[in-house]
Amino acid sequence: MNNDINYKDLYNKYLNSFEEHLENYINSFENQVLLEPLKYIMTGKGKRIRPMLVIFSNLAVGGKTEEAMNCAIALEMLHNFTLAHDDIMDQSPLRRGKETIYKKWDEATAILLGDIMIGLAFALLPTHDKSSNNERIFTRFNSALIEVCQGQALDMQFEQEKSITLDEYLKMIELKTAMLIEASSCIGGLSGYGTKAEINSLIRYGKALGLAFQIQDDLLDATAEIEKFGKRVGQDLLDGKKTFLILTAEKIAQNEEDRELIDEFFNNKGVKEEDIPKMLEMYERLGVFEEAEKEIDNYTEKAKDSIKNITENVGKNMLYWIADLLNKRKK
């Protein structure tokens, strides 16, 4: 793990291979109405965390990358289906500085695109090899679909409630965010015919990584440099989103002024733009950012610790590297 540049090169090598497979796959899709929206949503310069986790989890258990590639595309497809639909539900016009599907086209297109992406994703899962883990891959993949929806439902329910506890929040992001990341490492391992112990390790890895990822997302919303993050700083505060930060502040805050500020946030479902600096100052003063960083570090360590029993190899080292990469990410 000393030579960081090698891991980055390796990541990019597999990433390029994934992008190539994805491009070929998308170009084989025939639909006059949906091809352009599909290309638009699936093309990006992202880290492709989920498919990369599929590929490196496959590698970690000694699998062959070609067995993982279609599953990797399926996971990225399922992830992007959730974005297409969530952006309508949340009425978000932008994602990472780009117009969202329903804004660039219309709601009907965004709904239908998401729907067909579920079908396309399922069709990418392996079916014809009798001796394989196909059924377990299917079941895990479909559970991820269901649980992501359950997480979104919980998110919608929490929006109606004045406040929620930190535990309720963690339960929600476990479903809404972590489940797909957990499914990625699990399915990667299954596609490589990992042992039961290896699969369980990969599941725990993915879950912890997913939680670290979401808390990091909450933190970056308040601290990121705007040009890197692709949206304005403090957007969650404007939107009244119940994040790790505000729920931690609520737990810590003692003095009356802070409590009033937090109460106002919950009562008005967000703060006015001019109050953002005041909120950020409070977060800073109360140690909310450090608390978040501590949690992210904890979950990152938990993720890495989960796979310690997997035999050392390049796949496992890449999983360690990815955990650190996400921990350090600035956007």
Place this chain on the structure above:
Amino acid sequence: MNNDINYKDLYNKYLNSFEEHLENYINSFENQVLLEPLKYIMTGKGKRIRPMLVIFSNLAVGGKTEEAMNCAIALEMLHNFTLAHDDIMDQSPLRRGKETIYKKWDEATAILLGDIMIGLAFALLPTHDKSSNNERIFTRFNSALIEVCQGQALDMQFEQEKSITLDEYLKMIELKTAMLIEASSCIGGLSGYGTKAEINSLIRYGKALGLAFQIQDDLLDATAEIEKFGKRVGQDLLDGKKTFLILTAEKIAQNEEDRELIDEFFNNKGVKEEDIPKMLEMYERLGVFEEAEKEIDNYTEKAKDSIKNITENVGKNMLYWIADLLNKRKK
């Protein structure tokens, strides 16, 4: 096939059994936000054509009903997912006289409900029996999901075009409507371990039946008694929907006045309410209704003819009876 009342009783017996299984299934679903919408969309007094086709196709190949029951629920679930999403895409406030999901709740709920219903439907498909037809059931089911979306995309594309041909229309309803009905009879047969010849017969049966069903739907829109149909007569004319009727009229019409009327329909994407009687009179005079009835009869006979090689039994007779039932339906 002489004693019609027995078939009706038998249909109702299996229908009641299906409703009971469905109710138990729905009551086991836990989600504070989505349970009520799920109950609302899945509860009705309909004929439940798709699940009944699963059950009787299973019976026709000598299967056991309990093997078909979860597939039957899955098909009804997939059908209702399409309704929840289509109603948003078409902005339809009512379906069969009842408020649609997005109207009664909101768009976010209707989108998320449809999404989770896909997952729930997949989870109902058989998985754990190694010797079974599980993979073929899964593949057929997922193809139905994809093709239904392709059909909806084609429908959206056709909305943008001034006119389409009758053949293009048939291709579209083959995907959008017939595919799920075809999947129902096919999956019913697979769940009962039918022979290859039996499954192929059931596929052809379902496809022909689905086409008969959709053309009947188009016909009923113009001819049904309003209280039975649950929506106003001529709604498709108001909406500018390109149906079997208008496309047949376009093919047949010779005199200038008729051609102008049809042109106006296509140019203005529909007619005004006061012009509906004029359109219906034209349909009548041109023999469009008879043409539709002839096509419905043709497809009905084709459906019945498709399964003639299946050994006579009560399941097969029920499939005949359902074909006639749909042919004669008034709503």
